[in-house]
Amino acid sequence: xxxxxxxxxxxxxxxxxxxxxxxxxxxxxxxxxxxxxxxxxxxxxxxxxxxxxxxxxxxxxxxxxxxxxxxxxxxxxxxxxxxxxxxxxxxxxxxxxxxxxxxxxxxxxxxxxxxxxxxxxxxxxxxxxxxxxxxxxxxxxxxxxxxxxx
Ligand SMILES: [Zn+2]
Numbered sequence: 287x288x289x290x291x292x293x294x295x296x297x298x299x300x301x302x303x304x305x306x307x308x309x310x311x312x313x314x315x316x317x318x319x320x321x322x323x324x325x326x327x328x329x330x331x332x333x334x335x336x337x338x339x340x341x342x343x344x345x346x347x348x349x350x351x352x353x354x355x356x357x358x359x360x361x362x363x364x365x366x367x368x369x370x371x372x373x374x375x376x377x378x379x380x381x382x383x384x385x386x387x388x389x390x391x392x393x394x395x396x397x398x399x400x401x402x403x404x405x406x407x408x409x410x411x412x413x414x415x416x417x418x419x420x421x422x423x424x425x426x427x428x429x430x431x432x433x434x435x436x
Contacts, residue, residue: 306336317396324407326360329376330383331392345384345436354378354430357423361407382426384436386414 287308293301310332314323322328355371355378364372386395398413399405411419429436 303336303338307332310335318405321405323405324361324410325363326379326382327410329364330379333376333380334383345381347433351430351433354427357419381430381436385426385429388436390415
C-alpha cells in the first residue's frame with residue numbers, strides 16, 4: 287500500500303481512513319475465503335467501515351445527486367469506468383451498503399453467504415434479505431432519487 291511521506295505527519299487524517307479502508311478489504315477477502323465480492327459490496331463496505339466523524343452518522347449527498355449507477359456497472363471493477371463514473375460508483379456503493387445495513391448487520395450478511403461458489407450481486411442481495419439484486423438496485427435507485435437520508 288503506497289503511502290506518501292506527508293501523510294505520516296497526520297495519523298488521524300487521511301492515513302487513518304485509508305488504513306481502515308484497506309484493512310476492511312483484507313477482512314472481507316478473508317471472510318470470503320479469497321473469493322471476489324461484487325465491487326459495490328467490497329467498496330461500499332470498505333467506505334462504510336472507514337467513515338470519519340459525522341460522515342458515519344449520515345450520508346452526505348452531492349449537490350446534484352444525478353443518475354444512479356447502473357446495476358451492471360456497480361458489479362464490475364470500477365477501474366473499467368472513467369474517473370467521473372468511477373467516483374459516482376464509489377458513492378453509490380456506499381449508499382447501497384448503508385441501505386442494506388438498515389435491515390441486517392454486515393456480520394449477518396457475510397454469515398449467510400454460501401461457503402463455495404461465485405459471490406455474485408444476486409448472492410449478496412439474497413444474503414442481505416432482498417429477494418433479488420434487481421430489486422435491491424431498484425430500491426436503492428428510488429431512495430437515491432428521492433434523496434432519502436441513510
Ligand atoms: Zn477500496
